[in-house]
């Protein structure tokens with residue numbers, strides 16, 4: 555299926571818990587300042603920019619499948635592109651040669667990518683022995699209450715996401731050749747303001763893959779109905795956090 559395009563400007567205007575999730579992933583990388591780091595599913599480049607400051611003598615490879623996200627990333631970075639390689643690629647396919655680094659990270663992306671055993675194999679192939687891999691993504695139980703509200707509002711019951719358990723993730727990492735594997739599941743609800751903010755968040759961050767198949771008016775009605783079905787303006791995020799080292 556064609557990769558999803560994102561409303562990148564609206565995405566960047568929202569109070570994203572992703573900012574916190576990204577900061578945690580970057581902290582766990584324990585960077586020295588000279589590495590070449592790959593950010594898989596870099597989106598609009600918030601973490602790419604942070605990484606550039608943390609590796610003054612290194613490089614960042616920013617990878618995403620969405621043209622709009624990468625356009626916003628270029629606008630964010632402005633002149634700061636000397637140490638950045640921007641790669642448009644589909645993470646469900648073998649990685650292009652530029653997607654190689656001493657460390658690989660990813661935030662809020664892998665639940666969009668089916669078949670994690672294969673994905674982690676591709677990540678392993680892009681790292682040298684001893685290379686660090688730090689990531690976080692939606693795990694089993696992620697946005698279950700939101701999905702129930704969507705269904706009550708008349709939305710589809712099928713889901714575009716792959717929400718893995720911590721045990722499945724740990725096994726897939728070990729099978730792909732990682733050691734020192736640590737996987738945690740963290741419940742991390744995001745509280746929003748009812749009205750415009752909640753509806754923009756639902757439309758932009760959560761339901762892009764559903765709305766692209768609907769006429770705009772029908773999509774807006776579904777977003778409003780889903781928001782109304784939520785008891786509280788809260789998105790019930792459950793995250794998998796992984797840390798691993800390439801053997």
Ligand SMILES: C[S@@+](CC[C@H](N)C(=O)[O-])C[C@H]1O[C@@H](n2cnc3c(N)ncnc32)[C@H](O)[C@@H]1O
Pocket residue numbers: 557558560572573576594595596597598600617618619620623643644645646660661662663666667
């Ligand atoms: C929720 S956004 C997260 C972006 C960024 N990491 C952040 O924390 O703000 C998910 C990103 O994954 C990208 N993505 C999803 N599936 C992908 C795929 N198969 N190949 C490449 N990128 C993909 C999307 O284009 C989007 O930019």
